[in-house]
Amino acid sequence: xxxxxxxxxxxxxxxxxxxxxxxxxxxxxxxxxxxxxxxxxxxxxxxxxxxxxxxxxxxxxxxxxxxxxxxxxxxxxxxxxxxxxxxxxxxxxxxxxxxxxxxxxx
Amino acid sequence: xxxxxxxxxxxxxxxxxxxxxxxxxxxxxxxxxxxxxxxxxxxxxxxxxxxxxxxxxxxxxxxxxxxxxxxxxxxxxxxxxxxxxxxxxxxxxxxxxxxxxxxxxxxxxxxxxxxxxxxxxxxxxxxxxxxxxxxxxxxxxxxxxxxxxxxxxxxxxxxxxxxxxxxxxxxxxxxxxxxxxxxxxxxxxxxxxxxxxxxxxxxxxxxxxxxxxxxxxxxxxxxxxxxxxxxxxxxxxxxxxxxxxxxxxxxxxxxxxxxxxxxxxxxxxxxxxxxxxxxxxxxxxxxxxxxxxxxxxxxxxxxxxxxxxxxxxxxxxxxxxxxxxxxxxxxxxxxxxxxxxxxxxxxxxxxxxxxxxxxxxxxxxxxxxxxxxxxxxxxxxxxxxxxxxxxxxxxxxxxx
Numbered sequence: 270x271x272x273x274x275x276x277x278x279x280x281x282x283x284x285x286x287x288x289x290x291x292x293x294x295x296x297x298x299x300x301x302x303x304x305x306x307x308x309x310x311x312x313x314x315x316x317x318x319x320x321x322x323x324x325x326x327x328x329x330x331x332x333x334x335x336x337x338x339x340x341x342x343x344x345x346x347x348x349x350x351x352x353x354x355x356x357x358x359x360x361x362x363x364x365x366x367x368x369x370x371x372x373x374x375x
Numbered sequence: 376x377x378x379x380x381x382x383x384x385x386x387x388x389x390x391x392x393x394x395x396x397x398x399x400x401x402x403x404x405x406x407x408x409x410x411x412x413x414x415x416x417x418x419x420x421x422x423x424x425x426x427x428x429x430x431x432x433x434x435x436x437x438x439x440x441x442x443x444x445x446x447x448x449x450x451x452x453x454x455x456x457x458x459x460x461x462x463x464x465x466x467x468x469x470x471x472x473x474x475x476x477x478x479x480x481x482x483x484x485x486x487x488x489x490x491x492x493x494x495x496x497x498x499x500x501x502x503x504x505x506x507x508x509x510x511x512x513x514x515x516x517x518x519x520x521x522x523x524x525x526x527x528x529x530x531x532x533x534x535x536x537x538x539x540x541x542x543x544x545x546x547x548x549x550x551x552x553x554x555x556x557x558x559x560x561x562x563x564x565x566x567x568x569x570x571x572x573x574x575x576x577x578x579x580x581x582x583x584x585x586x587x588x589x590x591x592x593x594x595x596x597x598x599x600x601x602x603x604x605x606x607x608x609x610x611x612x613x614x615x616x617x618x619x620x621x622x623x624x625x626x627x628x629x630x631x632x633x634x635x636x637x638x639x640x641x642x643x644x645x646x647x648x649x650x651x652x653x654x655x656x657x658x659x660x661x662x663x664x665x666x667x668x669x670x671x672x673x674x675x676x677x678x679x680x681x682x683x684x685x686x687x688x689x690x691x692x693x694x695x696x697x698x699x700x701x702x703x704x705x706x707x708x709x710x711x712x713x714x715x716x717x718x719x720x721x722x723x724x725x726x727x728x729x730x731x732x733x734x735x736x737x738x739x740x741x742x743x744x745x746x747x748x749x750x751x752x753x754x755x756x757x758x759x760x761x762x763x764x765x766x767x768x769x770x771x772x773x774x775x
Binding site: 338 | 474578586593
């Protein structure tokens with residue numbers, strides 16, 4: 270696993286997951302892998318630039334909330350099955366966005 | 376229309392839309408306040424929740440002079456209440472549905488148990504007020520009844536509306552003048568100017584998303600009607616007073632303020648937003664207290680200023696205190712202070728910082744709440760001045 274995930278156990282139980290990753294994340298590649306319907310934006314949190322992707326009524330991704338950390342937040346409208354499927358799809362995209370190790374030479 | 380729904384923020388921190396004062400509060404406070412005022416049977420506080428929502432929604436839409444019925448639906452979503460469909464309402468009433476509802480869906484996280492009664496009385500009141508406005512009736516022209524609520528497991532909320540007779544004594548919201556006629560809040564912290572904090576928080580765009588909710592700081596926020604909270608709190612106190620239980624009522628409202636502080640301030644302290652905005656300028660617990668007061672000052676609660684803060688004591692003044700201003704507008708000059716949210720907020724803030732070491736990043740769970748807020752040396756608060764009683768600012772002292 271190239272990232273660590275934990276559920277935010279506070280007030281929005283089951284809706285928010287925090288991912289920590291130890292590599293240089295290409296936010297554009299990650300958001301691109303989440304499909305053409307994703308709406309993308311940026312917000313400034315003080316001096317920090319946070320990149321946001323929203324798939325309507327399904328989920329929101331906030332990239333760069335801390336160094337090496339992003340938040341994945343399900344929408345309330347998404348069904349439990351949809352949430353599971355969306356999270357799996359997101360984790361696959363996050364794995365793909367990590368730098369690939371060079372192929373082993375024979 | 377989207378511009379017409381732009382919330383105005385005055386230089387003294389008042390937020391308003393259509394002349395209605397707005398304040399941010401989270402699902403935990405919304406749950407605890409509603410639970411608190413419904414604790415005592417026989418006060419008909421369920422009717423107060425409904426009618427306070429009617430009066431607030433009606434006044435806001437009327438003040439916006441929005442013209443089109445659809446603006447009510449947009450307003451509901453923008454303020455973080457969810458998604459409401461009013462299309463089946465005609466001049467005689469009909470059925471309203473909510474596919475997403477803050478009150479229907481987001482209070483369960485705060486309750487930690489199944490509900491026995493529907494939680495969406497606010498939605499019913501909002502629908503009734505909006506429909507009365509949309510059909511040119513007096514504000515009390517419709518009454519809403521919750522037929523199905525997601526808090527009880529329904530797949531969507533259903534509210535039936537029917538006409539009701541005019542009532543000249545029906546609740547009326549008040550309007551807060553945007554001009555500041557009170558004393559100017561002093562600068563008490565060198566970390567960040569209030570204007571910079573206002574701007575930084577504004578950039579976070581704390582408005583309803585595409586499903587009409589505001590999930591931020593680990594809570595679900597609403598940008599709510601100040602009149603609604605004040606009417607609930609002070610009508611509850613009035614009715615408790617009629618039964619000789621005024622002081623008990625004050626304690627209950629104070630407790631709701633503690634819960635608000637625990638979850639809202641706790642959530643903010645632990646959020647990456649706090650780290651980004653405030654960590655660069657916070658070097659101590661007293662800095663953190665000042666910084667949180669400056670954030671609270673952007674939420675429409677009035678300008679909070681800590682005149683003194685240390686590990687044993689804090690003195691806070693609230694300028695443009697929304698609770699006191701609301702009380703005075705609705706019930707006249709008070710004989711006792713009424714800033715229960717601010718008092719609970721200060722006590723909670725001090726407990727989090729000086730007893731709970733919130734900056735070390737603890738889990739905000741019930742065990743932590745009990746450890747900190749039921750600690751034998753927890754801060755106690757008392758109100759020493761009150762705008763509602765005619766003073767220039769409200770003042771609260773927290774000590775342990």
